[in-house]
Amino acid sequence: MRNRNATAYRFLTPYLLIFAIFWVWPIISSFLISFQATRTVPWRFAPGFNWGRLIGDPAFFNALKNTLLILVIQVPVMITLAMVMAVLLNSPLLKARGLYRFAFFAPVVVGEVAYSAVFRLMFSLDFGIINKLLNSIGLPKIDWFSNVTPAMALIMIAVTWRWAGYNAIILLAGMQSIPEDVYEAATLDRVSKLKQFFFITLPLLKPVIVFCAVLSIIGTMQLFTEPFLITERGGPGGGTETLGLLLYRQGFRSLNFGYASAVAYTMAALAIAITLVQLWLTREPK
Amino acid sequence: MATVTLNNVVKRFGNFPVVHGANIDIKDGEFVVFVGPSGCGKSTLLRMIAGLEDITDGEIAIGGKLVNDVEPADRGIAMVFQSYALYPHMSVEQNLSFGLRMTGNPKADTDRRVKRAAEILRISELMERRPKKLSGGQRQRVAIGRAIVREPQVFLFDEPLSNLDAELRVQMRVEISRLHKELGTTMIYVTHDQTEAMTLADRIVVLRGGHVEQIGRPLDLYDDPDNQFVAGFVGSPKMNFIKGRIVGRDAHGVVVELAGEEKTRIVQPLTGAAPEAGSKVIVGVRPEHFGIAGEGDADLTLAIDVVEHLGGTSFVYARTANGEDVVVQRDAAKVPDTPEITVSIRKSYLFDEKGLRLR
């Protein structure tokens, strides 16, 4: 038995080595780096240098505020939308179900740069289709890129467009695992379809909804692509800068790895903390 | 309480026919069992009565009122599913009261009904538990309780006992009988277990391949089956079927010779037209209708394969000279120690080649 284990580990060694070097070590290393002053060479150990700066950095708090704002608005809206899409997909009345399922899933597969370019075009001030539509129903044009509120809204719309279908597919899978006869029993119990949704589907789907929410929270905490490509590096004037962008600016533009590491650890800690709170709030009653 | 009438009910899934024109008349307060082998359309028939499945053709009436286009919720029926179909996230109490709460039934009345159902089924101690934490038998009671709470005109049961072990099945069978006596409501019960059907039913509907083969009281089906299928389905162990040939007529009826047993001749009184001499028939003999040699028309010597002793009675698994398997029921004391057993045929049934009863 021992021998067989040893053989197995020998086969695993190449993978474990790579895993240790490129995964475990960077995590430890960046933790250590976050305690070093890295603005000047040579780096030196200075525990308060980055963490002290973080606590008082308006740029950090701006990014934190933006990230949390997107999180708090976008995630619930997206999950609700995904739920509606899943219910529609699950309807026996729907024809060409496969086509819709593909269409809902497609945004995830589209390249990030391509999708960002299309969004920039669609929301452009003068020739964007969105503003044309707004105009045609008598609303004023919106300058999506130079005002903070519309820019934030644009980020949320884009992220929602990209991930709602993905979540809808997961929710759909959950819905389809609820046995049909439970609904039949409810029908014979004279419970309306709407009440069946709220008192049977939703409670039974709770674990799946929590799973989707946790995935989305983690994703949004790391949000980078949309503010980088669509609102041009967190524009206007840092109005859509997220923690992900701040990290990128510090680490890759200013090459201040110590501070970037501190930001990265803050992001991870926040994601874990929010997830734990969420799991605690939605735990199964004993 | 209500009658249930099925008039030429047909069901097709796409082009695939499942029920071919069923005519069934169920009286008020009657306990009717639909029985038949797997896939014969029992559940489909029940679900059509419940309204969970559309009717392709024909009419269904409950309490004299045509319900073809009536919503399931408004048919005054309650159904107990084979899988129980309990609401997994609700306690037993919530499972029972859910329907009434959702439809705005007054709370006092809901509480009264739930309490009564719990008492009838003896589940009062389980009210706070989730279905996951119940045994199979307890879940089954909750499922029945949910039906009782509805105070329906007709109860529908779809193989409610098939997920229980043998002992519990017998126990629940008795409870369902008791329930029917207590409530006096019309009940339609689906099973593929003929013992359940025989013990529970006021009347049995035997189904095969979407056809109603026979409707009758349990003992009528046993004593006077219309065809070979019903004869084989009702009774345990099954009726034996031995090939035979009509050789003539005498004063008492037709004379049948068993295949491979030239000297064994049975005389069977027939009131209807007798098939001509030489035509092939099937002779059905129940295991309990073999007598000791010399007791009946003719004696038959069988080669014994296996003997099962159940205590008081024994079952002898044997073969005719023609190689057909036969089961003989005997008092344990009267099973011979020899490799052969000679029996007489005290009572038999005659079927034509298509399996229709000749009488």
Ligand SMILES: Nc1ncnc2c1ncn2[C@@H]1O[C@H](COP(=O)(O)OP(=O)(O)OP(=O)(O)O)[C@@H](O)[C@H]1O
């Ligand atoms: N939704 C459906 N679509 C197509 N065919 C179906 C459907 N439901 C049932 N059938 C077919 O109808 C026939 C009867 O099914 P049904 O469930 O009524 O049988 P059953 O007598 O209840 O059998 P069992 O004892 O196994 O429950 C079967 O051949 C089955 O394959």
Ligand SMILES: [Mg+2]
């Ligand atoms: Mg069935």
